[in-house]
Amino acid sequence: MAAAAALWQPQEEGLREICGLLEQQISPNSDQPRIWQQLQHYSQFPDFNNYLVFILAHAEGKSVEIRQAAGLLLKNNLRVTFSSLSPSHQQYIKSELLPCLGATDRTIRSTVGTVISVLVQLGRVVGWPELLQALVHCLDGNDTNHMEGAMDAIYKICEDIPEELDVDVPGLSERPINILIPRLLQFFQSPHAVLRKLSLDSLNQFIVVMPTALFMSMDQYLQGLFALAHDSSADVRKLVCAAFVQLIEVRPSFLEPHLRNVIEYILQANKDPDDEVALEACEFWSAYCDANLPPDGLREFLPRLIPVLMSNMVYADDDESLVNAEEDESCPDRDQDLKPRFHSSRLHGSDNGEEEDDDDTVNVWNLRKCSAAGLDILSNVFGDEILPTLMPLIQQKLSTANDSAWKEREAAVLAIGAIAEGCISGLYPHLPEIIAFLIPLLDDKFPLIRSITCWTLSRFSKYIVQGIGHQNGHEQFDKVLMGLLRRILDTNKRVQEAACSAFATLEEEAAEELAPRLEIILQHLLCAFGKYQRRNLRIVYDAIGTLADAVGGELNQPKYLDILMPPLISKWQQLSNSDKDLFPLLECFTSIAQALGPGFSQFAEPVFQRCINLIQIQQLAKVNHVVAGVQYDKEFIVCSLDLLSGLAEGLGSGIESLVAQSNLRDLLLQCCMDEAADIRQSALALLGDLARVCPVHLHPRLQEFLNVAAKQLHASAVKEAVSVANNACWAIGELAVKVHQEISPIVLTIISCLVPILQNAEGLNKSLIENSAITLGRLGWVCPELVAPHMEHFMQSWCAALCMIRDDFEKEDAFRGLCAMVRANPSGAVRSLAHVCKAIASWHEIRSEDLRNEVCQVVNGYKQMLANGGWDQCMATLEPSVLHKLSRYQV
Numbered sequence: 001m002a003a004a005a006a007l008w009q010p011q012e013e014g015l016r017e018i019c020g021l022l023e024q025q026i027s028p029n030s031d032q033p034r035i036w037q038q039l040q041h042y043s044q045f046p047d048f049n050n051y052l053v054f055i056l057a058h059a060e061g062k063s064v065e066i067r068q069a070a071g072l073l074l075k076n077n078l079r080v081t082f083s084s085l086s087p088s089h090q091q092y093i094k095s096e097l098l099p100c101l102g103a104t105d106r107t108i109r110s111t112v113g114t115v116i117s118v119l120v121q122l123g124r125v126v127g128w129p130e131l132l133q134a135l136v137h138c139l140d141g142n143d144t145n146h147m148e149g150a151m152d153a154i155y156k157i158c159e160d161i162p163e164e165l166d167v168d169v170p171g172l173s174e175r176p177i178n179i180l181i182p183r184l185l186q187f188f189q190s191p192h193a194v195l196r197k198l199s200l201d202s203l204n205q206f207i208v209v210m211p212t213a214l215f216m217s218m219d220q221y222l223q224g225l226f227a228l229a230h231d232s233s234a235d236v237r238k239l240v241c242a243a244f245v246q247l248i249e250v251r252p253s254f255l256e257p258h259l260r261n262v263i264e265y266i267l268q269a270n271k272d273p274d275d276e277v278a279l280e281a282c283e284f285w286s287a288y289c290d291a292n293l294p295p296d297g298l299r300e301f302l303p304r305l306i307p308v309l310m311s312n313m314v315y316a317d318d319d320e321s322l323v324n325a326e327e328d329e330s331c332p333d334r335d336q337d338l339k340p341r342f343h344s345s346r347l348h349g350s351d352n353g354e355e356e357d358d359d360d361t362v363n364v365w366n367l368r369k370c371s372a373a374g375l376d377i378l379s380n381v382f383g384d385e386i387l388p389t390l391m392p393l394i395q396q397k398l399s400t401a402n403d404s405a406w407k408e409r410e411a412a413v414l415a416i417g418a419i420a421e422g423c424i425s426g427l428y429p430h431l432p433e434i435i436a437f438l439i440p441l442l443d444d445k446f447p448l449i450r451s452i453t454c455w456t457l458s459r460f461s462k463y464i465v466q467g468i469g470h471q472n473g474h475e476q477f478d479k480v481l482m483g484l485l486r487r488i489l490d491t492n493k494r495v496q497e498a499a500c501s502a503f504a505t506l507e508e509e510a511a512e513e514l515a516p517r518l519e520i521i522l523q524h525l526l527c528a529f530g531k532y533q534r535r536n537l538r539i540v541y542d543a544i545g546t547l548a549d550a551v552g553g554e555l556n557q558p559k560y561l562d563i564l565m566p567p568l569i570s571k572w573q574q575l576s577n578s579d580k581d582l583f584p585l586l587e588c589f590t591s592i593a594q595a596l597g598p599g600f601s602q603f604a605e606p607v608f609q610r611c612i613n614l615i616q617i618q619q620l621a622k623v624n625h626v627v628a629g630v631q632y633d634k635e636f637i638v639c640s641l642d643l644l645s646g647l648a649e650g651l652g653s654g655i656e657s658l659v660a661q662s663n664l665r666d667l668l669l670q671c672c673m674d675e676a677a678d679i680r681q682s683a684l685a686l687l688g689d690l691a692r693v694c695p696v697h698l699h700p701r702l703q704e705f706l707n708v709a710a711k712q713l714h715a716s717a718v719k720e721a722v723s724v725a726n727n728a729c730w731a732i733g734e735l736a737v738k739v740h741q742e743i744s745p746i747v748l749t750i751i752s753c754l755v756p757i758l759q760n761a762e763g764l765n766k767s768l769i770e771n772s773a774i775t776l777g778r779l780g781w782v783c784p785e786l787v788a789p790h791m792e793h794f795m796q797s798w799c800a801a802l803c804m805i806r807d808d809f810e811k812e813d814a815f816r817g818l819c820a821m822v823r824a825n826p827s828g829a830v831r832s833l834a835h836v837c838k839a840i841a842s843w844h845e846i847r848s849e850d851l852r853n854e855v856c857q858v859v860n861g862y863k864q865m866l867a868n869g870g871w872d873q874c875m876a877t878l879e880p881s882v883l884h885k886l887s888r889y890q891v
Contacts, residue, residue, distance in 0.1 A: 071111035102146035117156035379422025417456030451498035458502035545591035590646035688731035713753035733775035773801035777814025791828030
């Protein structure tokens with residue numbers, strides 16, 4: 001090592017210049033782009049990184065900030081250039097870092113640890129045999145700085161690449177982890193809090209991967225955790241809780257013998273004066289329930305646990321929600337208030353993913369939210385058992401009338417919302433009183449009580465809507481509806497947001513029940529549209545879109561459209577083609593177009609044209625954003641494609657004239673080949689929608705569309721992007737039933753992709769299986785002479801998939817294919833006859849007269865063909881319920 005150091009020495013001038021640059025870089029008002037360019041210029045010199053490590057290690061006269069900046073720049077450079085550095089330079093950098101593990105300044109030690117961890121990531125432990133010796137030497141010495149520097153580096157290696165320490169290294173008698181674990185466990189007893197913290201944090205990184213060395217030392221590790229449980233350092237107590245949470249998640253068997261003690265400890269830690277310790281402890285309850293451990297282990301603790309959760313659900317005085325709670329609607333939103341939004345591309349099929357509720361605006365996870373989530377999950381595991389403990393606490397908090405106790409009342413309303421699902425059977429008899437109690441709180445003087453009441457009421461939407469059938473329930477529904485509409489026009493931003501979200505939830509449940517109240521709902525939503533700031537506007541769009549989905553064609557009346565459309569169209573015209581506020585508006589128009597159906601045609605032309613323009617501008621921006629005048633953002637393309645799908649669905653063949661006058665066909669083909677999966681997903685959905693309503697316009701490039709779609713079904717593509725494969729599969733089926741024989745050149749290619757999907761259905765997306773079965777049937781229907789000869793290879797798995805599909809026209813098409821293939825090759829299905837019978841029996845009722853007749857012919861054809869006992873043999877293997885359904889089709 002000394003030899004490497006002797007070979008390279010810095011030049012004074014270079015050292016001065018680089019230090020000067022680093023000094024400028026860390027000063028707050030410097031010209032960053034210029035400094036960046038100069039640093040890039042220096043990076044061209046092969047020994048630039050040597051200078052940086054020299055400054056980090058030796059520039060004693062310089063400020064710690066400059067030395068740290070040199071180290072962080074070194075770390076970033078090494079990620080990019082390490083493999084291309086000469087071995088002597090690599091060696092020099094390593095030789096300078098090791099002595100700095102014991103630097104007197106903690107910042108320098110920490111920066112050195114960061115650089116060391118990156119070098120281990122790049123060259124592995126094998127590439128730096130001296131490192132482990134140096135680390136062990138520091139740990140075994142008695143100099144606190146050396147111990148801390150080494151522990152810091154070890155912690156960073158454990159955090160970034162724990163698996164790297166659990167490998168055999170040539171020249172070492174045992175794996176690095178076996179050398180380190182006994183030492184880390186020893187440091188649990190160190191008098192220095194920082195060493196206790198780092199050693200525990202390092203070991204916690206191994207819980208998930210659980211190397212043999214930790215497995216064998218588990219008893220010692222657990223004893224160490226119990227010894228640290230009441231440590232004077234909050235950081236250490238927090239890590240003890242984190243360890244128990246991780247263990248209960250991934251290795252609960254280790255904790256089982258100690259479970260009572262662990263729960264007892266976590267219950268105490270949940271009341272720790274340090275909020276971060278309490279938060280970490282609070283995660284334990286959800287982790288315990290998610291691990292599907294026997295609820296009995298927790299049951300006896302509930303009377304003590306529930307009061308702790310309740311008291312932690314009260315807003316802390318420093319909760320940032322309290323700071324933002326008073327924000328008036330007249331304050332414009334800052335850019336950082338606008339959290340990124342994610343549009344989910346269209347998916348054709350049965351399981352349109354449930355969207356996650358995002359109940360809370362300020363997305364900081366804290367003790368209050370964690371406690372409410374814990375109560376929610378406990379209510380789902382223990383149900384009404386928790387009510388005798390919980391309800392008196394809720395009632396006590398609600399009875400505090402004075403202003404200073406508003407946070408207690410707020411927490412009680414939050415608790416009622418948290419248990420709305422899990423305890424519903426116990427709450428059900430009292431729901432009218434609970435809801436009657438909540439309604440006046442919508443007008444409470446404290447905004448955070450108004451907003452939480454909106455959320456809690458929305459958690460009971462299903463039951464509020466169910467009650468509409470009788471007089472009292474009908475009045476209550478109206479009161480909730482009008483109460484939420486009033487809050488949508490609240491002057492407080494937090495309340496506006498909560499009310500809009502709650503209203504969207506109520507709309508989904510109420511659906512057509514909203515029709516008689518459409519006018520007043522639209523007036524309120526459009527009034528909000530006029531007064532909201534940007535962030536909450538997005539939620540209004542969502543509420544309008546949800547309303548359109550809920551009431552459908554009811555919306556298609558001039559008196560409603562006159563309220564709804566002018567403000568939306570004027571907003572649509574104001575927003576530029578690069579404004580991201582277009583996304584929620586495009587989504588909102590998609591729902592409206594689908595709801596209005598042909599009624600949307602009066603608005604369709606400018607909307608269609610704008611979508612085409614947005615796609616063209618973005619495709620240009622992708623190649624050259626300067627010429628396009630906007631930065632590339634694929635979301636514009638995805639949202640525009642989805643709105644065009646909504647238009648195709650709403651207008652039906654009425655979209656034909658618009659498609660005919662545009663270059664949509666060529667743009668769409670380009671999008672179907674895009675490297676971004678979500679663009680392909682939406683493009684293929686649109687391809688299927690256009691195939692339904694105006695296939696003639698796809699015709700000139702039909703074979704190209706089919707080839708591109710088929711490519712998405714290869715095994716590797718399915719693995720990579722299952723939703724894209726799903727839409728490709730659906731679109732091919734839609735094209736097949738429109739273009740018939742013209743699909744024949746590619747039929748066998750597609751069949752060869754669909755069969756493996758059906759045969760390996762385990763663990764694949766349900767929607768993809770169903771679409772594959774339908775498309776296979778459709779191909780068999782239009783080209784039976786091509787598909788039927790291969791029936792034996794896929795009949796069983798295909799019939800199993802057909803059984804899963806609900807009765808509709810797509811299932812009818814698939815069975816037309818089944819009948820056509822059996823006619824073309826009756827012997828091909830004989831060996832799978834029982835599966836064919838089960839598939840036929842999966843129909844509740846075949847509505848189409850001609851298909852029913854075809855199915856009867858298939859059943860009776862086999863009955864005659866196998867009259868010499870084969871038919872009876874097959875029938876003997878079937879369940880009575882299948883035989884009963886099959887009897888409808890027999891002569």
